[in-house]
Amino acid sequence: MSHCELITGNEAAAYAVKLVKPHVIAAYPITPQTSLSEKISLYIESGEIKAEYVTVESEHSAMTVLISASTMGARTFTATSANGLLYMHEQLHWAAGSRLPIVMCCVNRGVGAPWSIFNDQQDSFSQRDAGWIQMYCRNNQEIIDTVIQAYRIAEEVYIPVMVCYDGFILSHTMMPVEIPEESLVQEFLPPYTPHTEISPESPKTVNPVFFPWRRENHEGVLCDGYMEKRYKLQDALLHSADIIRRTNRDFAAMFGRDWGGMTWEYRTDDADIFIVGMGSLAMEATVAADELRRGGIRAGVLGIRVFRPFPCREVADALRGARAIIVFEKCVSYGQTGGFSTDLKAALYGTGITAPLHNYVAGLGGRDVKARELTEAVEGSLTAIDGGDGEHKTVWLNCFTG
Amino acid sequence: MTAMEKKDPFIAGICIPAVGEAGKTGDWSDLKPVIDQAKCIPASKNKPACFLCWLYCPDAVVTMTIPVTIDLDYCKGCGICAEECPANAIKMVRKVECDESL
Numbered sequence: 001m002s003h004c005e006l007i008t009g010n011e012a013a014a015y016a017v018k019l020v021k022p023h024v025i026a027a028y029p030i031t032p033q034t035s036l037s038e039k040i041s042l043y044i045e046s047g048e049i050k051a052e053y054v055t056v057e058s059e060h061s062a063m064t065v066l067i068s069a070s071t072m073g074a075r076t077f078t079a080t081s082a083n084g085l086l087y088m089h090e091q092l093h094w095a096a097g098s099r100l101p102i103v104m105c106c107v108n109r110g111v112g113a114p115w116s117i118f119n120d121q122q123d124s125f126s127q128r129d130a131g132w133i134q135m136y137c138r139n140n141q142e143i144i145d146t147v148i149q150a151y152r153i154a155e156e157v158y159i160p161v162m163v164c165y166d167g168f169i170l171s172h173t174m175m176p177v178e179i180p181e182e183s184l185v186q187e188f189l190p191p192y193t194p195h196t197e198i199s200p201e202s203p204k205t206v207n208p209v210f211f212p213w214r215r216e217n218h219e220g221v222l223c224d225g226y227m228e229k230r231y232k233l234q235d236a237l238l239h240s241a242d243i244i245r246r247t248n249r250d251f252a253a254m255f256g257r258d259w260g261g262m263t264w265e266y267r268t269d270d271a272d273i274f275i276v277g278m279g280s281l282a283m284e285a286t287v288a289a290d291e292l293r294r295g296g297i298r299a300g301v302l303g304i305r306v307f308r309p310f311p312c313r314e315v316a317d318a319l320r321g322a323r324a325i326i327v328f329e330k331c332v333s334y335g336q337t338g339g340f341s342t343d344l345k346a347a348l349y350g351t352g353i354t355a356p357l358h359n360y361v362a363g364l365g366g367r368d369v370k371a372r373e374l375t376e377a378v379e380g381s382l383t384a385i386d387g388g389d390g391e392h393k394t395v396w397l398n399c400f401t402g
Numbered sequence: 403m404t405a406m407e408k409k410d411p412f413i414a415g416i417c418i419p420a421v422g423e424a425g426k427t428g429d430w431s432d433l434k435p436v437i438d439q440a441k442c443i444p445a446s447k448n449k450p451a452c453f454l455c456w457l458y459c460p461d462a463v464v465t466m467t468i469p470v471t472i473d474l475d476y477c478k479g480c481g482i483c484a485e486e487c488p489a490n491a492i493k494m495v496r497k498v499e500c501d502e503s504l
């Protein structure tokens with residue numbers, strides 16, 4: 001029987017890990033991920049998770065351990081935050097390039113320098129192009145459900161998945177969470193079969209040098225060069241959107257909770273003002289949308305659940321009737337605009353959607369963002385837009401910019 | 403799509419360990435070692451001696467035989483054997499003569 005518990009986001013993630021029964025876990029503690037790796041260690045100590053926990057000296061090694069284990073057919077898990085994730089960066093590319101279905105939680109935190117232990121999404125955003133699927137959660141229930149879904153997606157498309165959720169705001173905040181029934185999780189998630197069998201009877205050379213050109217192997221079969229391998233990763237990532245949508249539908253049918261697949265929407269049916277965001281900030285935006293509607297503004301929220309692959313189809317469908325698009329985001333593409341809105345604008349090019357887009361960089365390094373501030377920002381944007389100003393704009397919300 | 407991916411034997415950079423799996427790597431080089439057997443110690447003395455070229459070759463393409471042979475299909479032309487040979491029996495020669503003035 002499923003049951004309900006009052007738990008933090010990190011406890012929800014640990015619970016999901018217990019339910020998916022991984023074989024190998026390697027993690028290095030870092031705030032705000034620490035209580036997640038501690039909880040998993042407790043589960044292993046008590047025998048509730050029967051996995052090999054490899055204690056490592058760094059995040060780089062943690063990912064390396066999982067790459068080896070996953071190659072051999074083990075279901076694996078790790079988690080990190082901020083500079084730990086950055087230290088792992090090289091191995092993120094190895095994991096994706098090797099097409100290994102590793103699942104990792106990124107408990108989002110601002111990146112140094114200067115030091116911050118507090119939340120924003122610059123850490124996972126800066127790993128955008130490593131070839132991983134990236135999913136963002138809005139509450140603790142979605143964390144436990146998404147980690148379970150992540151394993152099925154990863155093991156079906158052979159691409160690693162990063163499950164991202166906001167540090168402290170979710171990781172250390174208690175919420176009631178329905179714990180999925182273990183037997184249903186087993187039914188939902190078939191055992192992991194690696195794409196290539198490697199054993200003493202069937203030895204393999206893993207990731208030797210690949211050449212610019214295609215080449216014949218020892219049997220005279222023409223094999224991929226480097227570029228074909230990279231194309232296959234890109235092709236698989238683009239197609240994984242269908243698997244993510246289907247996995248979400250299957251999950252909803254079995255567990256009764258539908259997280260929307262690639263995106264989710266709030267009060268968008270008749271909306272012409274769209275607020276767009278990822279993670280807990282987008283949840284805050286739903287409160288702002290309610291407030292704006294009380295003031296007669298038909299506002300709705302488009303929440304981004306999956307950032308990679310980018311939900312091009314969903315955003316184009318959702319924003320078709322938009323008069324204004326207001327993005328709130330906790331990441332920056334330095335030298336460009338806010339990180340998410342840069343991608344959003346690229347996805348809208350050629351769709352015929354020409355609504356002005358204002359993006360607000362907000363909450364960096366844990367700076368508090370209140371629904372009231374989001375409401376005021378939208379109202380400010382609408383004053384400019386309704387006054388005939390059709391320019392795209394970037395504003396640092398709640399930030400002293402001289 | 404997924405079913406296709408599962409069937410793709412080349413989904414990742416994984417090869418079967420076998421000679422020639424990475425193609426004939428000897429075609430990278432523009433120099434090749436040529437042994438003068440009259441100077442080479444094992445051949446001239448008809449004794450299993452020296453074999454420093456066999457020991458130093460980083461690609462393990464030199465045989466410990468009388469006479470010493472080199473598998474040019476996989477020799478990368480680095481010239482280490484010629485450098486190490488105590489009898490100056492190995493010369494590195496250009497595989498394709500090219501017009502240096504071009």
Ligand code: SF4
Nearest residue numbers: 442443452453455487
């Ligand atoms: S190092 Fe020179 S002398 Fe010695 S075996 Fe090789 S070619 Fe002959």
Ligand code: SF4
Nearest residue numbers: 459477478480481483
């Ligand atoms: S040139 Fe280099 S690779 Fe070729 S035989 Fe000599 S040492 Fe070996």
